[in-house]
Amino acid sequence: MRILLLVHAFNSLSQRLFVELRQAGHEISIEFDINDAVTEEAVRLFQPELILAPFLKRAIPESVWRRYCCLVVHPGIPGDRGPSALDWAILNQESHWGVTVLQANEIMDGGDIWASADFPMREATKASLYRHEVTEAAVGAVLQAVSRYASGDYRPIPMIQANTDHRGCERPMMRQRDRRINWDKDDTQTVLRKIRSADGAPGVLDEIAGRECYLYDAHPESTLTGFPGSLIARSEAAICRATTDGAVWIGHLCDRASEHPFKLPATRVLGDSVSFLPEVEGYQPIRYEERGPVGHLHFDFYNGAMSTEQCRGLLAAYRQALKRPTRVIVLQGGVDFWSNGMHLNIIEAADSTADESWANINAIDDLAQAIIETDSHLTVAALHGNAGAGGVFLARAADFVWAREGVILNPHYKDMGNLHGSEFWSYLLPRHAGEEGARSIMQTRLPMGIGEALTAGLVDERITGHFDAYYQRLDVKSQALAASGDFHEQLERKRWRRQVDEKSKSIQEYREEELARMYQNFYGFDPSYHVARYNFVYKVPKSRTPLTLAQHRRAS
Incomplete structure (x- = not known):
């Protein structure tokens, strides 16, 4: 079907649904819900068979929902209504919660229900629950709802009949006084x-x-x-x-x-x-643990952003890990994100945004180069959470990239003001994806699921399961890698490959070429990167949908 995704922003849930629906064979276009006129124009241009709203902050115009079936994804159980569903579920200590796919009508969150799914609550932030439990439940419910709509013979359940849980009710927007x-x-x-x-x-x-x-x-x-x-x-x-x-x-x-x-x-x-407070070991986003011949290096940085100091701290921890009598180093990132590259907030707050950008990219490159040049261990980038921009290529610096089913990658920089990017992507990407594949990945600027990432060479293996199941399977795989009978042969092939590559073109040459382009992004006459970073950090609302997302506007 032709499905229009109507979104306030192209967030993690919207990206995951975009990937899943395209994989299921649907034709997808995206429009940012800026105002009624823009939404009406998008519908007129694309002529969708179905409109899906996975992330909205206002009601769909009546002129649209009366003419088209519009399915809204609500992060609450059937009967729950209001903009703070997940907030209240956390504050009220709900043991289970859910996602409902309902049809837009004149009552906000009050339309007929096409599908729903529930999940056990976890002690985590609202954002983490949204990225994992809500997203997984939403994918299942949306695919079921789309299938039911496509069948033409399914009749959605009126809200009043579906609301059999006493917890399903209308709740107001949560205010600061409610969680003070x-x-x-x-x-x-x-x-x-x-x-x-x-x-x-x-x-x-x-x-x-x-x-x-x-x-x-x-x-x-x-x-x-x-x-x-x-x-x-x-x-x-x-x-x-x-x-x-x-x-x-x-x-x-x-x-x-x-x-x-x-x-x-x-x-x-x-x-x-x-400054008077005593410094203790407590909050530690970087930590290392060993299980036999495998060292696990965790770096659970908030929102996946990596500042200059964090990159330097992680590099120091990595070098220490290499001194241990292990065979394999697993770079595990965090629960929600593996890495999203440079820390744009810290850059924006710096006295010189150009100088801090330069320091940050060099610190990430130092880490990436250390991983690429490691010849004493086999290295694994294990992605439980999503990765974006430089984080994708930092992961590809490892010998193996293993990713959880459901992870979303955004392997591109250009949406950040045509940023050229570094992290040795110009060396790593053609090596794994081929020259044509590398060009396609860098120009397409679309989110990528694990299936596509495997085909493109950005990921080597997928790991099924979530949380405990994922980590158990990761442990089994990494232990098996360390114990493999050809471990020393793998290590020798790795050393040989680096020697061959180095003779062809040194790693330092790749770095200098990438950084020369980055220097122009940071210090040159074109302010695009600085404008895009400012808009991102200050959450400036989009004035239009990028043509990379709005297929209907490209055609027109």
């Missing part, structure tokens, strides 16, 4: 629940060190205690705040009165006001 932290009364789990219900947006507004800040990126502390509400320690970018029965780490803040009113590391936002 009472440090004198709230225990650790309550504080975590309140912050997680608002992470990644809008955050929990609170006063901290005399400033009004939104709180994000909260984690429990197991040993430290103090007077409830007081700041008691710091660890790298995070600050530790006492609760009535323990403490929590807060990794990121947004000071709305600052000249940089967006998410930044907590210690950076608070500056000298927390």
